[in-house]
Amino acid sequence: MTSSDAPARRSKQPSMGDVARHAGVSSQTVSRVSNGHANVDPLTRQRVVESMEALGYRPNSAARALRRGKFKAIGVIMFTLRTFGNMSTLNAIATEAARADYSVTLLPVREATLGQVSGAYNRLSEAAVDGVVIIFEAHLLDEAEFTLPPGLPVVVIDSNAGDAYTVVDTDQADGARQATEHLLSLGHRKIWHVAGPESSFSAMRRMEYWRRTMVDAGIEPPPVRYGDWSTESGYRHGMELGQRDDVTAIFAGNDQMALGLMRALHELGRDVPGDISVVGFDDLEEAHSFWPPLTTIRQDFGEVGRQAIQNLLAKVDGERDNHKIIVPTRLIVRGSTAAPRE
């Protein structure tokens, strides 16, 4: 009875047992080699490695995860990758997670699925992850009513999630205050605000603190204008605001809308910052090359991602307390702001 090598069982991945057989050792030895353990005779190890290569073995991570009870993976729940902020945060998360040898799984959320607590559990509960970072617009989190599986560590970014989770939040309030005060200190009085959508937690915080800063300065804030974060919406508001003569300063809810605004003002022949000053929020990589270079509020997305992962991994390792981390923002003064013309 020869168990010689001509099986032609092409489609199946070889298992540890197959390697063991091929190398003439037990599968434990293969396991030890695969995990780089010490107590293996160099010659044996050599033989095993050769067998692995010959067979094209690769460890089955499902089995491994099952056995070890850890996936070495964290999930990120987000609606869209389309915004600069989400992208940057995700990038930081992936980088930081990799440092700890964790991979990152995207858990895209189609809104339909969300509230639906049907008989079958939703994909989140099945996800092969040790913890989850949620980058949601806050109100959506509320609406969702989606019960996170108990025991799954969670960190929430930029949300009003309250005390139930650890929250990492950019200091929107202070950013909006800085932006508004900068314009005020330049001598502008009536500062207009083009806010992000009402559905956004961040947008509402920025708007609230713009208003508050105005009121604190004893100035009646002009009516808020709502955009949707897009360059186009900024453009539309720019076309309207640019035609009024009581507009000397605009604080846009993000850089993209600021860009759209400036384009409209250019088209209308209004000079930025000569006629009208503009401040953004985010500090896109390109913002310093806009024309004029954009004065804006820098968000430290890298730090947000880092904090999120560090706190999440602490939880994965057993920490139970929730924290609230506030990441500071910073005013970057460039060429789009100046004192109002006399």
Added chain:
Amino acid sequence: MTSSDAPARRSKQPSMGDVARHAGVSSQTVSRVSNGHANVDPLTRQRVVESMEALGYRPNSAARALRRGKFKAIGVIMFTLRTFGNMSTLNAIATEAARADYSVTLLPVREATLGQVSGAYNRLSEAAVDGVVIIFEAHLLDEAEFTLPPGLPVVVIDSNAGDAYTVVDTDQADGARQATEHLLSLGHRKIWHVAGPESSFSAMRRMEYWRRTMVDAGIEPPPVRYGDWSTESGYRHGMELGQRDDVTAIFAGNDQMALGLMRALHELGRDVPGDISVVGFDDLEEAHSFWPPLTTIRQDFGEVGRQAIQNLLAKVDGERDNHKIIVPTRLIVRGSTAAPRE
């Protein structure tokens, strides 16, 4: 020797068996409920669901994956999320994968790990994925020499990977040709090119076809200038080119460099497109709001992502052939190009 079930084992997730015990049924029945199978008495199902909730049960996906031999996950290997293109592609990939009920795992590659074919296997071989999309700059793929685990379906994006894999590629060549011909047709003769880094496959393709188009038109191409995709590098070249009087048209390797170029030209007081025409590549979402709005080549990242996933999933389901998919590019004419001044 107490192998009794020590209670108060707080930290452990409840298993199917626990739920079964709690509900007074077999774990098989729990499994059926968990998977939404039909043959379960409504009352039993009810009871099981209640037990699940009471215990906070969530299925262990490692066990599930082990049993089923599928992870329902695909991996994406990329160096950085920082570029618009990678991010857009990733977004499309995630969206398309979600439609097929697959999640996406980011496999960040730290260069150090890469070539290293040490005894221990690299993270890719352990990744809990059914297939892999690679978004690499081509030469890196070459250098890497990293042998993909045999049997793991692979699709490569924008690379010269050859016939070993299915490749989804944007039609860089045609894009570069369109950009150059557009400028030519406007009446420009000597068209300068600010290319991406030499290490980039895409950059080299664009460069090659810009040159070829010039040669075909019987014009000696001016020396190539290399940037690194960044706005800053565009700015630097802009400051130099803008001071020469033999520059009337520049084709930038991407939109960000084009933006930097235009900023430099503004600062130098050169009018775009009056004095100098500029064409980009990518069509960033903001490109139409640059000042002036940027003429550029649109890449269809969404289609690239879609094709990648569709082809990959076909392979996961057993398809063996490799394909080569070319996604077309398109010239978008906006305000940054015009005929040269006489």
Added chain:
DNA sequence: ATGAAAGCGCTAACAC
């Protein structure tokens, strides 16, 4: 330094 046995949590196959 190596091997044997047990079992992680789940589901497919087959009872009943």
Added chain:
DNA sequence: GTGTTAGCGCTTTCAT
């Protein structure tokens, strides 16, 4: 409609 049995591929004792 429900339970029993077996085993996916791996790692953790414990022996040798």
